[in-house]
Amino acid sequence: MAEINRGATEANDRIYKKELFVVVASSVICMLVAMGMLFMLAFPGLLDVYIWGYPFPFWYQVTIAYPGVILFMFWIILILTKIDNQKANAERET
């Protein structure tokens, strides 16, 4: 049986855990952003906060839940691209 290179296995597992964390956390954040209005239900006063003619929930949907979340995704895919490069250069485990 081939000998296991424990150092390489541990290094690769760290990359895997980082990838898993980034994907799970960012996916959950995206879902929470999409459902932002659900969390605003506890604050009905926000409906009376008017900015440039629109109530606050409208602005949330057309800023945070649109360019805001896309910028966040852009940052995440830069991280994922780096992780992909790390995986492509992963050390031999056996």
Added chain:
Amino acid sequence: MGFEREGMFIPGIVTVVGLIVLFIVTGYLAQRITKASDDYYMAGHSVGPFINAFAIVSSYLSLATFIGFTAFIWGIQSLLLIMSQAWMIGYGVMIIAFSGPIRRLGTYTAAGYIYERFQSNLARLLSVIFMIFIMIMYAVSQMKGIAHVFELLLDIPYLPALFIGGLIVVVYVTFGGMYGVTWNQAFQGFTCVIAMLIPVMAIIKALGASFWAIPFWGYGNMTSAMLEAFPKFFSILYTASPKWYLGVLFSMLFGTMSVPHYLSRVTSAKTIAEGRKGFLMGLVMIGLVNVLTFAAGFAGVIYTQTQGIEIKAVQADKLLFILSDVFVGNWALSMVLAGAVAAGMSTIAGALMVIGTGIAHDIIGGIRELTEKQKKILAPFTIFISGLAIIFITISPPTFALASVIWAIILSASVFTAPLIMGVWWKGANKYGVIAGMLAGGLLALFFNAKFAHPSFTWSPVLAAAPYGPTPFPGVFSVPASFFVLIFVSMITNRIPSLAAKIPREKTDKMIEFMHGWPDHAIRKDSKRYSGDAGPAVIGIIMLAFFLFAVL
């Protein structure tokens, strides 16, 4: 109804015919550089992010979306914005969660992925059947929209318009619409964005918006008029139940991740990094179209309310045409009609391609081996017959064109999203779990979709009394069910030796590591990556809790 045109609309006919000729020329030019079937569908994996972004817009932006969002504002008012942005963000989660692995696997349909990942012919057959259901639902809305376009162009009633317009589109798709799919989709996506942006700017300006150059943010000065006509336009956000929001999350956001023809766009980029960037550019434009259609719907509500015009729900899908005609004139109406035809053709082409190849390749080809010659005859034949069937189904369409797109997306969310997410991230997901999960999610979605189409919504007095919101989204039941059934059935069958022995574990485990980009030398047979049961168990319990919350 306050809007009547008499006689044929010649500028519109010229624009639409010119556009179809351009599609055919684009298809012909793309065909000349097409060498293999892979090139044919995916442009040889050689598309840059900009072109791919427009192809993505075209995949997303069906004719039902193009005209239907504007109409749907009548049903759910401000809630439309929650729904459409959840739709857009679903794409983003797909980019993050599994676009790279699917691209590495090299499959470009959900059925192809399911067969490769789970190594089961039964799972493939089930996924093809569900895929055909999804694409029929999708295409019905497009046909309804095409009929509305030809009603206006030729000044004829709905039924003859459906048959004339439907036949033109089906013949185009059967004999030429499939060539150079990616390039044509990019062109159609570009046409749709421009044909939406410029007329909406002109409509908003004509209505008196203070900042029409950015039409989606510039009509705040009109909200007081809107609130006089529709006092609950914004406050409906607070009267919708949490179950409605969860329904949107599971139906729309989870649905966009897995719709067959959306998923195929993952594969056409040069590299995974470029594919992801293309998707983000596509998202910017998809979000733009969402907020533009909302602005157009807002304008439509103000116009009809202030003019005292009563519009029948079934005619609300024509609202964008009406606004273009009333507030701008021939050029805007021609542009919107052209955009609608571009959106409809690209979506019908995509839907018929999935149905045709599903029947010819996966169902008939699964029963008996077909020669290349037989495949070449069978594929366009099944596409043509499917197209005709869709025309007949559309004789009695849903009230809003968008409705059957929503049903399709809910079914996709309920059948394919759990196998995609769990199959990519968990080695323990197996063929038994995926078959059980697809059946549970798919049958629940079909059942509730049928009820959704009916005002009583459901047979159960308990469910009927529950606050599912102005437009209930059955994904609130079916998507969590598909997740927890897939997870728990997989966990149980992995522990039954006689069943576990029938799973090609070594092959699928290595496949998952490969899908995530690990090089051969870093993949050990006993690798523990992607194999823990704790995470899936937590997801299963959370999904079960969501299901119980939705039912009780």
